[in-house]
Amino acid sequence: xxxxxxxxxxxxxxxxxxxxxxxxxxxxxxxxxxxxxxxxxxxxxxxxxxxxxxxxxxxxxxxxxxxxxxxxxxxxxxxxxxxxxxxxxxxxxxxxxx
Amino acid sequence: xxxxxxxxxxxxxxxxxxxxxxxxxxxxxxxxxxxxxxxxxxxxxxxxxxxxxxxxxxxxxxxxxxxxxxxxxxxxxxxxxxxxxxxxxxxxxxxxxxxxxxxxxxxxxxxxxxxxxxxxxxxxxxxxxxxxxxxxxxxxxxxxxxxxxxxxxxxxxxxxxxxxxxxxxxxxxxxxxxxxxxxxxxxxxxxxxxxxxxxxxxxxxxxxxxxxxxxxxxxxxxxxxxxxxxxxxxxxxxxxxxxxxxxxxxxxxxxxxxxxxxxxxxxxxxxxxxxxxxxxxxxxxxxxxxxxxxxxxxxxxxxxxxxxxxxxxxxxxxxxxxxxxxxxxxxxxxxxxxxxxxxxxxxxxxxxxxxxxxxxxxxxxxxxxxxxxxxxxxxxxxxxxxxxxxxxxxxxxxxxxxxxxxxxxxxxxxxxxxxxxxxxxxxxxxxxxxxxxxxxxxxxxxxxxxxxxxxxxxxxxxxxxxxxxxxxxxxxxxxxxxxxxxx
Numbered sequence: 261x262x263x264x265x266x267x268x269x270x271x272x273x274x275x276x277x278x279x280x281x282x283x284x285x286x287x288x289x290x291x292x293x294x295x296x297x298x299x300x301x302x303x304x305x306x307x308x309x310x311x312x313x314x315x316x317x318x319x320x321x322x323x324x325x326x327x328x329x330x331x332x333x334x335x336x337x338x339x340x341x342x343x344x345x346x347x348x349x350x351x352x353x354x355x356x357x358x
Numbered sequence: 359x360x361x362x363x364x365x366x367x368x369x370x371x372x373x374x375x376x377x378x379x380x381x382x383x384x385x386x387x388x389x390x391x392x393x394x395x396x397x398x399x400x401x402x403x404x405x406x407x408x409x410x411x412x413x414x415x416x417x418x419x420x421x422x423x424x425x426x427x428x429x430x431x432x433x434x435x436x437x438x439x440x441x442x443x444x445x446x447x448x449x450x451x452x453x454x455x456x457x458x459x460x461x462x463x464x465x466x467x468x469x470x471x472x473x474x475x476x477x478x479x480x481x482x483x484x485x486x487x488x489x490x491x492x493x494x495x496x497x498x499x500x501x502x503x504x505x506x507x508x509x510x511x512x513x514x515x516x517x518x519x520x521x522x523x524x525x526x527x528x529x530x531x532x533x534x535x536x537x538x539x540x541x542x543x544x545x546x547x548x549x550x551x552x553x554x555x556x557x558x559x560x561x562x563x564x565x566x567x568x569x570x571x572x573x574x575x576x577x578x579x580x581x582x583x584x585x586x587x588x589x590x591x592x593x594x595x596x597x598x599x600x601x602x603x604x605x606x607x608x609x610x611x612x613x614x615x616x617x618x619x620x621x622x623x624x625x626x627x628x629x630x631x632x633x634x635x636x637x638x639x640x641x642x643x644x645x646x647x648x649x650x651x652x653x654x655x656x657x658x659x660x661x662x663x664x665x666x667x668x669x670x671x672x673x674x675x676x677x678x679x680x681x682x683x684x685x686x687x688x689x690x691x692x693x694x695x696x697x698x699x700x701x702x703x704x705x706x707x708x709x710x711x712x713x714x715x716x717x718x719x720x721x722x723x724x725x726x727x728x729x730x731x732x733x734x735x736x737x738x739x740x741x742x743x744x745x746x747x748x749x750x751x752x753x754x755x756x757x758x759x760x761x762x763x764x765x766x767x768x769x770x771x772x773x774x775x776x777x778x779x780x781x782x783x784x785x786x787x788x789x790x791x792x793x794x795x796x797x798x799x800x801x802x803x804x805x806x807x808x809x810x811x812x813x814x815x816x817x818x819x820x821x822x823x824x825x826x827x828x829x830x831x832x833x834x835x836x837x838x839x840x841x842x843x844x845x
Contacts, residue, residue: 263721267721268717271717271720271721271724272713272717272720273701274720274724275676275704275716275717275719275720276680276683276697276700276701276704277701277704277705277708277713277716277717278701278702278704278705279705279713280705283710283713287713287714287717290714290775290776291714291717291718291721293776294668294718294775294776294779295721297664297665297776298665298668298669298731300661300662300665301662301665301666301669301734301735301738302734304659304662304738304741306734306737306738306741309737309740309741310737310740311733311735311736311737311739311740312736312737312739312740312743312790313567313736314567314597314792315553315567315568315743315789315790315791315792315793316552316553316554316597316599316792316817318596318597320596321593321596323593331460331461335460336460338458338460339456339457339458339460339686339687339688340685340686340687341684341685341687341688341689341690342690348685348686350685350696350699351693351695351696351699352695352696353696
């Protein structure tokens with residue numbers, strides 16, 4: 261086995277996904293076989309090969325630092341499932357200790 | 359009115375100009391067809407009838423003022439991954455249900471300037487992850503040539519709508535074959551342009567170094583028309599190419615005498631359907647008869663492309679999909695704290711395939727595995743790119759099959775993700791190398807299912823691909839709409 265149930269659970273936590281027990285079992289099996297397939301890449305000697313992260317050469321694009329029209333705050337938060345005025349509403353992030 | 363389906367967009371534009379038909383009539387014609395046939399095909403997630411009629415009215419006004427634009431008054435459908443201002447955009451996912459973008463994707467803006475009429479949003483695999491459109495959270499689109507079969511994916515809604523005459527053309531997106539494979543399986547023309555040729559601004563990101571927007575049409579002429587509208591530099595996309603856009607129509611009608619077409623031996627694989635192989639050989643003969651020279655080329659790292667793609671693609675996806683957190687848009691589930699809220703929202707909002715890819719992508723990027731998977735895949739990607747560079751020293755373009763099989767039965771590969779991934783083996787290398795590729799109708803198998811032909815070009819060589827494709831289309835004259843949907 262390339263991957264265990266515990267690893268799948270841990271990686272799901274890193275990816276902020278809750279999984280039910282059946283999903284953990286299924287994904288462990290499926291991802292294990294996919295990773296075994298991916299190991300075929302190890303047959304290739306890639307020493308000294310530069311990795312490609314982009315298919316075309318990408319340069320840092322600059323623009324003038326000029327003021328332009330942008331989304332209004334109403335447009336920006338318009339899709340929020342919960343909001344207060346023009347703010348996103350979220351559960352407490354920092355707990356206050358009494 | 360049924361002749362309309364046989365006319366190119368250019369011919370329709372002539373009729374509109376001469377007032378032989380109005381955009382309102384044309385739009386109502388397509389809306390009527392959608393009402394008649396889409397209950398069976400299920401290609402549209404939602405039609406935008408009110409918008410369409412309003413846009414048609416505006417187009418007719420512009421036409422009466424004597425205005426001219428390449429798509430003025432032409433009704434089109436859009437894959438539901440493209441942001442449309444004021445129109446719900448879901449990526450066929452529960453997590454984005456109800457999301458109404460406050461802006462248009464650049465391609466939508468360009469289509470509007472060119473005068474198009476928006477018929478509606480087309481079905482897809484959730485977040486474009488899949489090869490059958492069965493991963494849509496909302497409905498499974500049917501293949502118009504055999505409704506027990508899948509239309510391909512991820513842009514299956516776009517392909518099926520064009521193939522059954524439910525729009526004059528459509529936009530889709532292609533990350534590993536998501537335009538070319540469904541175009542092949544539904545027997546229509548689908549192009550994935552060079553990476554950076556079409557702006558990705560407003561395209562909901564799946565794998566940013568691979569994603570590209572392209573078109574679905576019933577003819578090469580329409581492909582040239584639509585691509586000419588959406589291509590071009592956009593300051594809103596930092597990977598957008600600044601090179602000027604060629605006049606694609608100027609390539610149509612030129613002969614292909616002396617053109618060198620490379621044939622890679624690696625694309626004739628074991629397990630390929632015999633009809634697909636036979637059709638490919640017949641297609642090559644068409645080019646030969648028209649004076650092209652067939653050249654043997656080799657792309658030796660082809661067998662590593664699928665593994666490379668599913669490492670890079672899932673890694674980029676796991677990062678891009680981090681934005682669905684229940685805060686800014688879409689679904690939110692309650693949790694005991696913020697992390698729990700994220701987890702429950704994503705548990706409920708994402709489908710099986712999307713979760714599988716997030717886990718895989720997170721794993722290959724995680725500490726301890728990054729070098730073994732992600733970095734290794736980046737290096738193999740370089741080798742795959744170099745394969746194409748070397749091949750293009752010997753030829754002008756490359757011809758291959760699009761998919762090893764014709765459309766498969768619904769449900770057949772759903773429980774076996776690896777087999778599903780392998781169905782993209784001929785299309786994936788093109789995305790890894792950022793090249794333009796087109797799928798054009800090549801003929802049919804013994805069951806009457808469409809088979810596509812892929813032409814792969816050098817970077818920014820869309821014009822010459824269309825030149826060869828147009829010669830092929832004129833010679834082979836492959837039927838593009840099933841008779842059943844012609845009435």
